[in-house]
Amino acid sequence: MSPIETLPFEVLQLIFSLLVSSTNQGEYRLGVLPSRIILPFQHTLMKVSRSWRTVAISTPHLWSSIHLIWPSNDPRAPGPVPVVDPAAVRRYVHGALSFSKSAPLDINISDRGWEEVGGLLLVDSHRWRTLSLGCTDPPQQFEFRAMRNHIPMLETFRFLPSSPVLLDGHNAYFKAISEAFEDAPALRRVDFNTQLLPVRFPWGQIVEAGLHYCTTGRTSAMACFDTVRDMLASPAMRKLTVHGDPYIPAGPVINGLHLQELEFGHNAAWSAPLYLPSLRKVAANGDTIKILLDCIQLSRCSLTSLAIILDGISSTLLDEIRSMVFLLGQLQRLEISGYAEVDNLKAFLSPLWQTNALPRLSHLVISLTLEEAEAMHCTRFYRSILHAVGCIITSASTELRTVVVDLCAERFDDDSHALDLNALGNSHELRQLKTSLSRREDITVKIQLMDTCSRGQIFEWEFTSM
Structure with missing residues (x-):
């Protein structure tokens, strides 16, 4: 008998949980390809021995986070596409539901599959904790009606239908979704796209919402405005994430007195003013800094955390950063990531070291990529950052x-143009940085430089002053 077989039952359960967490992020992740099914790691554990099978099927949380990955068939694929037997998929999902016993369920169907397994899942809707649907075959009206009064544990609902067939202009469908959540007392987070704007979620209990722009279906600009206004008016709302470019027309000020976190993607089409006096944490694309600047000036909010995602540095963005930096007197954490050009980089960072700029800053993260640059530009890129720091x-x-x-x-140069990163380690800018650090106490600096031209060569340097 293997020594591991002699371990106590509870210890084996813990080991299995760690193994599944490290391989499938704790999920029962079922992959469906045209010709075969990729079984989750849980099935590998079951095949080792009879005792391991007993331990695996007696550990409900190994089976309670079901993620079905079943890509839709590509109509452009040449020739006939083999199809996996749906009955086999249903068997595995049914087995996971059985082994999960009475544990709360986290369900994620990222593409197709609801049509095949939705009926099985609905039987256990009273156990749902998370329902995430990015479906090409979304639930039917009668299935949403079946959820009504039967989702008492549901905390998170994510619905990003990619097909407008069932949604476009079907008020009865939207009504069925709205009624499904009329009695969902645990619901706190919703994530939906602009196809679902007519749905009335119980905003009075929602603390976190995500709105995604969808190019399919009809989207009313005023419906976007009304939905954002209604969700931010809720005293429960704490976080809003906006993805894509939903057009929010100019109009009255949208008040979000209790909102604390805001995330913007590319969203230059937002025109309505925002009054968010409790706002503390923001993640914004460079294109949306103007929206954020206007919001800070109007709201007089005190940000403590700001993440800026760059896709280049324009002269307009430089002006906006210069205007905004002195409005961030309470900022404690700043993250700058994305892509940047060498020429504007110093000008972008220079407001950060002006006198009295960011007096409360305690954490600074700079994670930038320079695309397709020559070695000379890369050297300037690295040295500009070191000088700025x-x-x-x-x-x-x-x-x-x-x-x-x-x-x-x-970079895509050959290795003869690779940078000498060790030479950069002895550069004037790094020596200056070390001098600056020698005058400080209780500070840690970590630097990593990578040059893809030299087979991923990395220069790493870390300094901690006590």
């Missing part, structure tokens, strides 16, 4: 504790 540390308040710099130059 040194200036920020010299001018920053004594509250700055952590600086993390992660830079990558994506």
Whole structure:
């Protein structure tokens, strides 16, 4: 008998949980390809021995997070596409539901599959904790009606239908979804796209919402405005995430007195003013900094965390950053990531080391990529960042504790043009940075430079002052 077989039952359960967590992020992840089914790691554990099978099927949480990955057939694929027997998929899902016993269920169907397994899942809707549907075959009206009064544990609902067939203009369908959530006392998070704007969610209990722009179906600009206004008017709402470019027309100020977190993707079509006095944490694409700047000026909110995702640095963005930096007197964490050009990089970062800029900053993260640059530009890119970090540390308040710099130059030169990253390690800018650090206490700086041209060569440097 193997020594592991002699371990106590509870210890084996813990080991299995760690194994599943490391391989499938804790999910029962069932992959369906045209010709075969990829079984989750749980089935591998069951095949080792009879005792391991007993342990696996006696551990409900190994089976309670069901993720079905079943890509839709590509109509452009040449020749006949073999099809997996849906009955086999249903068997595995039924087995997972049985082994999960009475544990709360997290259901995720990222593409197709609801039509095949939705009936099985509805039987256990009273156990749903999360329902995430990115379906090409979304639930029918009668299935949403079956959910009414039967989803008492549901905390998160995510519905991003990719097909407008059942949605476009069908008020009865939207009504069925709305009624499904009239009695869902645990519901706190919803994530939906602009096809579902007519749905009336119970905003009075929702603390987190995500709105995705969808190019299919009809989307009314005023419906977008009304939905955002209604969700932000709720005293429960704490976080809003906006994806894509839903058009929010100019109109009265949208008040979100209790909103604390806001995330913007590419959303230059937002025109309505936002009054968010409790806002503390923001993640914004560079294209939406103007929206954020207007919001801060109108709301007089005190941000403590800001993440800026760059896709280039325009002259307009430079002006907006210069205007915004002195409105961030309470900012404690700043993250700058994305893609940047060498020429505007110093100008973009320079407001950060002006006198009295960001007096409360304690954590700074810079993670930038330079695309398709020559070696000369890469050297300037790296040295500009090192110079900026040194200036920020010299001018920053004594509250700055952590600086993390992660830079990558994506290049396609041959290796003869690879950078000498060790030489950069001895550069004037790095020496200046070390000098700045020598005057500080209780600060940690981590720097990683990567040059893809030299087979992913990495230069790493870390300094901690006590």
